[in-house]
Amino acid sequence: MPMWAGAFNHDILGIENGCGHSPALRAATTSRVMIARALGIAVTGLATFLATSTPSMAAPKRWAGPQGTTYASIEQLPDWSGTWAMPDRERSEFLISPAAAAPYLAGYAEHAKAPKANPALCLPTGMPGIMAVPLGFEFLFTPGRVTILSEEGPTIRRVFTDGRAHSADPDLTYAGESIGHWEGRTLVIDTTAIRAKSEYFRGVKTSGQAHVVERISRVDHDHMLVDTVVDDPGALAEPWHYSFVYIRSDTEFIESYYCDDNRDANGEPDLQPP
Amino acid sequence: MNRLPLSIFCALLLTTAVRVNAAQVSSKWPGPQGDTYRSIAKLPDWSGTWAKPDHVSPKGEGRPPEFSPPFRADYAPALRTQTTKANAEMCLPGGMPGIMGVPLGYEFLFTPGRVTILVEEGPTIRHVFTDGRAHSADPDLTFAGESIGHWEGQTLVVDTTAIRPKAQFFMGTKTSGQTHVIERIHLLDHEHMQVDTTVEDPVALTMPWHYTWTYVRSRVPFQESYYCDDDRDSNGEPNLEPPAPTH
Amino acid sequence: MKSLKRAFFASLLLAALAPAYAHHSYAMFDTTKTLTVTGTVRTLEWASPHVWLWIEVSDGKGGSDPYGFETVSPAQIQRDYGWDKSVVKVGDKVTVEFAPLRSGKNGGELEKVTLESGRVLATRFTKGTPAPADTSGSNPPK
Numbered sequence: 001m002p003m004w005a006g007a008f009n010h011d012i013l014g015i016e017n018g019c020g021h022s023p024a025l026r027a028a029t030t031s032r033v034m035i036a037r038a039l040g041i042a043v044t045g046l047a048t049f050l051a052t053s054t055p056s057m058a059a060p061k062r063w064a065g066p067q068g069t070t071y072a073s074i075e076q077l078p079d080w081s082g083t084w085a086m087p088d089r090e091r092s093e094f095l096i097s098p099a100a101a102a103p104y105l106a107g108y109a110e111h112a113k114a115p116k117a118n119p120a121l122c123l124p125t126g127m128p129g130i131m132a133v134p135l136g137f138e139f140l141f142t143p144g145r146v147t148i149l150s151e152e153g154p155t156i157r158r159v160f161t162d163g164r165a166h167s168a169d170p171d172l173t174y175a176g177e178s179i180g181h182w183e184g185r186t187l188v189i190d191t192t193a194i195r196a197k198s199e200y201f202r203g204v205k206t207s208g209q210a211h212v213v214e215r216i217s218r219v220d221h222d223h224m225l226v227d228t229v230v231d232d233p234g235a236l237a238e239p240w241h242y243s244f245v246y247i248r249s250d251t252e253f254i255e256s257y258y259c260d261d262n263r264d265a266n267g268e269p270d271l272q273p274p
Numbered sequence: 275m276n277r278l279p280l281s282i283f284c285a286l287l288l289t290t291a292v293r294v295n296a297a298q299v300s301s302k303w304p305g306p307q308g309d310t311y312r313s314i315a316k317l318p319d320w321s322g323t324w325a326k327p328d329h330v331s332p333k334g335e336g337r338p339p340e341f342s343p344p345f346r347a348d349y350a351p352a353l354r355t356q357t358t359k360a361n362a363e364m365c366l367p368g369g370m371p372g373i374m375g376v377p378l379g380y381e382f383l384f385t386p387g388r389v390t391i392l393v394e395e396g397p398t399i400r401h402v403f404t405d406g407r408a409h410s411a412d413p414d415l416t417f418a419g420e421s422i423g424h425w426e427g428q429t430l431v432v433d434t435t436a437i438r439p440k441a442q443f444f445m446g447t448k449t450s451g452q453t454h455v456i457e458r459i460h461l462l463d464h465e466h467m468q469v470d471t472t473v474e475d476p477v478a479l480t481m482p483w484h485y486t487w488t489y490v491r492s493r494v495p496f497q498e499s500y501y502c503d504d505d506r507d508s509n510g511e512p513n514l515e516p517p518a519p520t521h
Numbered sequence: 522m523k524s525l526k527r528a529f530f531a532s533l534l535l536a537a538l539a540p541a542y543a544h545h546s547y548a549m550f551d552t553t554k555t556l557t558v559t560g561t562v563r564t565l566e567w568a569s570p571h572v573w574l575w576i577e578v579s580d581g582k583g584g585s586d587p588y589g590f591e592t593v594s595p596a597q598i599q600r601d602y603g604w605d606k607s608v609v610k611v612g613d614k615v616t617v618e619f620a621p622l623r624s625g626k627n628g629g630e631l632e633k634v635t636l637e638s639g640r641v642l643a644t645r646f647t648k649g650t651p652a653p654a655d656t657s658g659s660n661p662p663k
Binding site: 070071072074075081121122123124140141142143147149153154156158171173174175197252253254255257258259260 | 414
């Protein structure tokens with residue numbers, strides 16, 4: 001059991017695949033408490049996390065435990081089916097407010113002045129910001145791969161869990177190039193090759209040198225914890241660590257394209273009623 | 275501890291529920307339906323990236339659609355020559371059914387109760403529910419439509435409705451909002467996948483339209499691409515400012 | 522614990538403007554003509570949805586002018602035409618056949634590249650290759 005898990009009520013881990021919740025958990029589980037707990041865990045585990053999450057450009061490594069390289073192995077992985085979303089009201093607390101990010105961004109003042117966010121240009125946010133967009137996510141497990149779908153973009157992240165290393169000369173993309181492995185019930189993802197047009201948030205671009213390491217786990221039936229460290233020598237003064245929680249959503253994945261049926265054109269909305 | 279019996283009870287309930295669901299699915303269609311990973315392991319291997327070649331005519335017979343009079347005037351020209359009214363020009367995906375004919379890459383991901391089709395154009399994500407559900411009563415219309423599917427042996431049969439009128443039969447056309455697409459997809463061999471499609475549209479078409487595509491297995495992985503990302507082409511006049519020379 | 526009924530937070534997103542650049546039709550090129558130039562490779566812009574080849578063409582006065590040629594996406598050019606990013610290097614001498622821009626500016630839609638080695642790089646618009654079933658979308662079978 002990872003070090004940070006001790007902060008959780010044992011009930012959560014014991015019945016994460018169960019069909020109900022213990023009275024203790026039911027009482028405790030408002031999303032705010034969950035998120036506070038998650039932050040506590042994140043802080044507790046940060047030292048361990050940073051120590052073990054060194055960037056790997058070396059040969060494929062063998063990891064213990066099921067890695068999902070076959071359907072039989074996938075059956076042993078946790079169940080991440082369904083649609084997940086960051087609750088809108090929580091988002092502003094955690095991640096992606098410019099004020100929170102300011103200490104981390106070299107040259108932040110310049111970034112903050114001008115640019116339109118990618119969605120305003122009908123483009124996806126890209127990594128790492130995409131993971132904190134308050135829209136829906138899905139995680140699909142197939143042999144040797146986890147595919148993360150985001151309603152924004154839409155965005156397709158392919159995380160190769162087949163043991164491969166990062167490639168020598170990748171094309172830079174919004175999603176970046178992701179390789180991952182499982183440490184027990186935690187998916188650890190290492191992402192590079194993120195194009196410079198990709199965003200942290202709201203128009204603030206990455207540098208083309210961003211390197212993102214995520215640790216993702218499902219902490220109970222309705223919550224996923226996403227723990228992220230970004231280092232980006234071109235944009236960040238120091239590595240930036242943040243955590244947030246997704247909540248299981250009742251709604252199926254929704255199709256959405258920014259350029260679609262858009263009333264807001266060039267700053268002046270089209271107020272012709274339908 | 276009093277939690278233990280509860281856990282056992284829940285486990286039993288869950289197991290029963292899973293068994294019942296599996297029975298419901300399998301009693302409707304024989305053979306593996308991919309409702310569990312164990313069942314998926316028995317399905318054919320559609321892993322990897324598939325591509326419709328850029329310049330290959332489709333296998334088999336294909337005749338153009340028979341448009342109804344209201345649609346014919348707008349769209350008959352598009353049968354012969356490229357039009358300028360394609361969704362791609364507005365940074366929108368082609369939508370169903372045309373999206374399955376783009377000369378780009380496709381992926382098919384099998385997870386319990388679902389096949390997810392990814393298309394390089396859009397990008398487009400098609401959720402094909404293979405869990406035995408019927409079409410929903412009041413769906414939102416989308417470019418991808420609402421798809422339910424089942425397996426007949428090695429063939430995936432997909433039934434798609436709820437396609438929005440902005441979706442294309444093919445480049446430069448629109449559908450009617452009442453389009454119904456049935457696809458039968460299967461491998462011809464390890465390198466070739468055949469997609470047999472029938473499109474019905476009581477408003478736009480005077481009769482069902484049938485055609486066949488063949489995809490080829492590709493070693494080039496699925497590429498990321500967003501039409502609005504085209505920094506050079508602005509509404510008819512490209513940006514000819516050359517990039518800095520590379521070294 | 523109730524799972525989150527997720528509303529679609531369209532309002533949270535910044536107002537999306539009409540795109541300044543949109544995927545175009547080929548109307549800007551005169552596909553009835555084929556012109557030929559020879560030059561040296563300046564750069565290969567390996568980008569979606571279009572790869573662009575840039576060459577420097579001598580102006581006959583000791584200088585050179587850049588020419589830009591658009592072609593298909595990296596996905597298609599790899600799968601269907603056998604190019605990869607390394608197929609040309611900066612400084613390579615190449616001969617380019619292209620359908621010119623109607624505006625008369627220096628560039629067009631790429632039809633064929635012939636390398637100094639004699640190797641020919643084809644594209645969708647290379648004369649003599651089978652015509653595509655469609656050009657950039659999803660036309661019906663013929």
